[in-house]
Amino acid sequence: MIKKDSPSFKVSAPEQSGRSVTCFIFTFGLHRPGYYQLALSYDRETGLTPGLLLAMTRKNHEIPRLLKGLRDRLMFCEQPLILAALVAELVIDSCATKIELLDGDLNALEEESGLHGYDNRARGDPLKMDFMRAIQILHFSNRTRGLDTIRLQYTKHSLIKIVMETKKIATQEHDQLREIGRIKNHVFISDGRRMVEELADTLKQYSKNQLLRAKYQDKRVQTQLAVVSRLMAQKDTKVNIEMARVNIDLANDTKILARASKEDSAVMRTIAVETKRDSSSMKTVAVLGMLFLPPTLLASLFQGPMMSWDAKGRPVTTVRFKYFWAIAVPLTFLVFFVWAVAMLLPWGKLLYKRRRAAAAKDTYSLEHIASHNLESG
Numbered sequence: 001m002i003k004k005d006s007p008s009f010k011v012s013a014p015e016q017s018g019r020s021v022t023c024f025i026f027t028f029g030l031h032r033p034g035y036y037q038l039a040l041s042y043d044r045e046t047g048l049t050p051g052l053l054l055a056m057t058r059k060n061h062e063i064p065r066l067l068k069g070l071r072d073r074l075m076f077c078e079q080p081l082i083l084a085a086l087v088a089e090l091v092i093d094s095c096a097t098k099i100e101l102l103d104g105d106l107n108a109l110e111e112e113s114g115l116h117g118y119d120n121r122a123r124g125d126p127l128k129m130d131f132m133r134a135i136q137i138l139h140f141s142n143r144t145r146g147l148d149t150i151r152l153q154y155t156k157h158s159l160i161k162i163v164m165e166t167k168k169i170a171t172q173e174h175d176q177l178r179e180i181g182r183i184k185n186h187v188f189i190s191d192g193r194r195m196v197e198e199l200a201d202t203l204k205q206y207s208k209n210q211l212l213r214a215k216y217q218d219k220r221v222q223t224q225l226a227v228v229s230r231l232m233a234q235k236d237t238k239v240n241i242e243m244a245r246v247n248i249d250l251a252n253d254t255k256i257l258a259r260a261s262k263e264d265s266a267v268m269r270t271i272a273v274e275t276k277r278d279s280s281s282m283k284t285v286a287v288l289g290m291l292f293l294p295p296t297l298l299a300s301l302f303q304g305p306m307m308s309w310d311a312k313g314r315p316v317t318t319v320r321f322k323y324f325w326a327i328a329v330p331l332t333f334l335v336f337f338v339w340a341v342a343m344l345l346p347w348g349k350l351l352y353k354r355r356r357a358a359a360a361k362d363t364y365s366l367e368h369i370a371s372h373n374l375e376s377g
């Protein structure tokens with residue numbers, strides 16, 4: 001019976017056909033990204049085992065190495081399952097090489113993160129490592145390790161099948177030779193069987209060791225993924241703390257600027273008060289100037305002495321003195337009156353209203369003329 005989900009199985013010819021042929025099919029790994037499939041057809045009557053090997057690998061095929069292995073074991077080539085054992089050896093060696101490469105990648109990540117306890121290895125800054133590259137390497141390592149684990153499990157199952165079927169074939173041949181009385185080659189057959197069994201047992205132990213290494217790598221990958229996640233969280237926390245510190249510094253600078261602006265406002269207020277005081281002083285000076293300006297003007301106009309002295313040395317006023325005050329006082333009041341009218345009345349608003357009234361009057365005139373023309377037409 002054929003089990004399609006099994007990595008290895010055999011199919012025997014039905015007894016009605018009269019042929020003693022057994023077919024073995026071995027699947028070493030999945031159909032991607034690389035695999036080996038081997039089909040063997042063992043004929044017990046002729047002792048020949050033709051086979052078909054399907055291989056898909058990313059690099060060069062290991063067919064020359066496979067042929068060399070057959071030449072090195074030329075005296076045991078009558079063993080029908082020796083080719084399956086050699087293909088299993090190729091698969092295990094390929095998995096071991098990949099596991100070794102992945103182990104180097106994990107060691108490099110440990111050195112980059114600095115999270116190891118070896119004094120003779122480099123230590124990097126964990127917060128300066130490239131987290132995206134580390135996660136890519138770890139995910140790729142996890143995927144590759146999973147595929148290698150499946151290949152090794154398939155190969156281990158195939159090796160167990162090889163040992164079991166080799167024993168069955170040797171037993172059948174021994175019974176057949178004993179029936180026809182040809183037991184003289186029994187030792188030779190036992191040597192071939194022993195060689196295949198020893199090779200299969202060695203490879204089975206080899207695959208167990210590589211499975212243990214793959215399991216150890218799985219633990220390392222999971223641990224490093226957790227470490228990288230924690231380091232990313234720590235880096236994010238550190239960045240957030242730095243941003244908070246920068247925001248605090250900005251807030252302090254803003255407070256300093258606000259305080260300086262407040263001080264500037266106080267200074268400007270003081271300057272405004274002082275300016276107002278100066279304006280009041282200038283206003284007082286202007287008022288005093290207006291007060292004394294008319295008499296000064298009149299004095300310069302008269303250009304004559306307002307007083308004279310008699311023979312006894314006493315001052316005597318002249319007629320000009322009376323005219324001076326009679327003209328100076330009203331003129332002073334007139335100047336103050338004109339200044340008050342100019343300052344207190346809203347001349348700007350009055351002029352604006354007058355301009356608007358004139359514009360409205362012009363608009364009314366134009367409309368009246370236009371309507372008159374329409375009526376005339």
